[in-house]
Amino acid sequence: MRMTVSDQSLAEAAGSGDAQAFSILIERHYECVFRLAFRLTGSKAEAEDLTQDICAALPDKLIKFRGEAKFTTWLWRVVVNAAHDRRRRVATRAKHGEGWGDWEKNRQAANAETAEALDWLTQAMCALPGDLRDTLALVLDDATHDQAAEVLGISPGTVAWRVSEAKKHLRALREKEDQI
């Protein structure tokens, strides 16, 4: 019955101490958090750790959820910021990028069939600068440009610019591949 209640009211209820609401909320959005975590980090292990961190800190953060943003937007922002935080801790962008490499090696062994497509994905994502990658991860996660802007704390124009930049990068990549 309660499953149909909106995220917004669940979040507000949870913020004021309703454990059941919180439980429904986290069950409902766990996959979403994990998916975005994966897209931001590029490795399953990293995504798992990140998701765990977020789960641990979420009850506390929820208190500050005031309902001025859409819940999913707010949650995306939590994930993105947590990912930034994690990235900083892991120290270098370069190292972060390696995540894709590790992951790719594992996947390759497991799934030779899609290897080529994944290889392209790995390269494509790695080749993007961090901010472009974050933007793309959100946009590809069905966030609208406005939502992505809100999550990243930038203007929608910047999002549009970053997406077009990302497209340019991809195009360049494609062309390079095609030439080979």
Add this chain to the structure above:
Amino acid sequence: MSDNTHDDLDDLKSALRAATPTPDASKRMADIALAKKNFADLQGSRIDVRPTSERPQNGLIRGVRNMITSLSTRGALTATTAMVALGLVVALPQMAQKPDDFRGFSSPEITAVETSDEAPVLEMEETAGGEPTATVDLGNRTVLQADQDALTRSRDDEGRIGSDGYATLSDLAEAAPEPEAFAGAPALSTAKPKVAKREQPAESLGGIVAPAPADDVLMQPESDTEAYPQAENNPLKITTEEPVSTFSIDVDTASYAIVRNSISNGQLPRPEMVRIEEMVNYFPYDYATPDGPHPFQPTVSVVPTPWNQGTQLVHIAIQGEKPAVEDRPPLNLVFLIDTSGSMNQSNKLPLLKQSLSLMLSQLTEQDQVAIVTYAGSAGQVLAPTVASQRSTILSALDNLSAGGSTAGQAGLQQAYAVAESMVEDGDVTRVVLATDGDFNVGLSDPEALKDYIATKRDSGTYLSVMGFGRGNLDDATMQALAQNGNGNAAYIDTLSEAQKVLVDQFAGASFPIADDVKIQVEFNPAQIAEYRLIGYETRALNREDFNNDKVDAGDIGAGTSVTAIYEVTPVGSDAILNDPLRYGEAAGTADELSPELGFLKLRYKAPGASISTLIETPISSGAEDADGDIGFAIAIASFGELLKGSDYTAQWSYADAIALASATKGEDVYGYRAEAIRLMRLAASLSEQ
């Protein structure tokens, strides 16, 4: 060209989709469990799945308890800092706000870091910034945890300063920190008593002030450590949506005595102290005695609601049979007496000694008494002794002195062991726990304690809980213990209350005539549009629990009367609060023809039996007046509603309640009702201040 770029994005999107692994099922479970635990740690969960077997939750309070139980050595270090921070908060009066205002309020420690708080994630970054080289996984998690502990602690401590931030550290006795939280517990045994044993003389609510224990050197930031169950008032239900209401009876009287104690000391009780059913059930009523095959008999009356012309009250009276005194079975009593340092006040241990000696007069030579104390370590003070040896028992009582901390669990275990050694066929065995509520040392696992009491309940030993004194009265724990242990909870603040509980109502408090008494009422939607159960919030049961004999419920003692009152709104009344649904089902079944308002079902077990018996009776409309016992019960219920600040009693005032109670006082042999009217007057004056 643009098509091409579009393809790139789409490719990437579908590739990402294919690449995104599904989260590990076990990992998912673990993460969600962690989140829930942290949520509970942070602010407690206020929803009980099954309120009778679970102690009502304590909202904000939970956090502190869990914080303490999960204090690691590292946490213990920060705790010292927090004490300093606390001192600061105490010194700033403007910070004394209600706990709600502290939602989102950061502690001094935290504000120092969080400068431009807006993005909800800032904190996490700072946490990380603090530990840039932390070992990736575990390090970070610990930090998050510690951070959160600090937050919880500060929020709670501040909340406590607020007038109704009633937290208690003696809550440690209760509820369920996860096993892992207990890993750090040993390190705590030294820190705990210091924190837990705080009383604030200046603000002691009852004006009854404990001399601070000599070893208590800490700042004392909260007014007391009392804990009360938190339960939402029963809401108005719409009959067509939820026609069935199920609850367990409640024979406790503690709430009335606590309310009386508060009002007598010049302070209106806080809403959570008021359990209306316990106030109503405090008074003896002269309901129709059972004449059928059952040990008790329900009588249902429908009367107009004094505070609302558009509604009626369904008054359900249950009167237990009164077996002849000489026929009573032998009684084995084990007094489990809290002799911890906090009991060393005139209204605690000395009153307790007097109370128990009063009770001795009710015992005969076929009865046996044993005394077990718990303070620091548990010990048997008096081996099972025939009750006629009064001098032996009295001198054992006299020799009790207060000192040390409270080893509640060991005490209970020993008391039950002694009780079992006393059992003979046909005896009634009862452990009488007398405490001020500090139940906090030596609890390796609070859940296990509850389970322990529940298994002892199944073995046939009953548990009564008597609360003494104010200041750190853990009403919530007492409730939970009594509810889990087939018992009743009473609060004894004066010798005359001891007289009532232990002498006048000795039989009722000692000899059960029916176990696990549950009530289920199904209202007829054709007659009743809306209904509301008054009180019994902490006794709500799930609908399916009614027929489940494994689900525990309250017990009725010999001669006890129990009252439950529903406020119902008949179909077509002006007082209906909910509009009909436009797309609701059109009513119109065979039931429509039925003039019955509803159907009352009761289940009980004979003492010791495991299969329940069903009693059924229809509720038919009547036009009786609320006079006599019924009227008085309603007056007390309305008094409770006023104290709770209920929305449903509209214009009803203390003066109205006093008038109704005075008109229906009746004979009042013991003077309880006259006292209640005095209390109402006092409450009326206090409420105008």
